[in-house]
Amino acid sequence: MVMSLTTPKSAPQRTCIACGARRDKRALIRVEMGPDGVLSIGGSTRQQGRGAYLCPSRACWEKGLKGARLEHSLRTHMTDDNRAALLQYTSTLQESESHGKNNAEQE
Numbered sequence: 001m002v003m004s005l006t007t008p009k010s011a012p013q014r015t016c017i018a019c020g021a022r023r024d025k026r027a028l029i030r031v032e033m034g035p036d037g038v039l040s041i042g043g044s045t046r047q048q049g050r051g052a053y054l055c056p057s058r059a060c061w062e063k064g065l066k067g068a069r070l071e072h073s074l075r076t077h078m079t080d081d082n083r084a085a086l087l088q089y090t091s092t093l094q095e096s097e098s099h100g101k102n103n104a105e106q107e
């Protein structure tokens with residue numbers, strides 16, 4: 001008997017607002033705009049404010065920040081402070097996502 005195709009409990013899936021990839025919620029970084037206008041990034045999921053999810057890669061963040069995608073998803077207008085915080089966070093991310101292991105096969 002092989003029953004490995006489906007896992008007993010399916011992890012909640014979320015969509016990256018930049019690239020549209022559907023992934024395990026825990027694999028994405030949550031951005032949340034609190035009611036007080038304070039942006040929280042990657043914080044605990046309180047499920048209160050409006051949240052958006054992004055892949056942990058700089059490419060997605062830059063894409064998300066460039067247009068109005070993030071503002072649209074959060075249904076808010078970014079202040080300069082918000083944007084600066086997001087840009088700062090973006091700079092800490094890797095250019096593109098590593099998938100856990102370093103790929104030693106390539107040169």
Ligand SMILES: [Zn+2]
Pocket residue numbers: 016017018019020021054055060
């Ligand atoms: Zn993405």
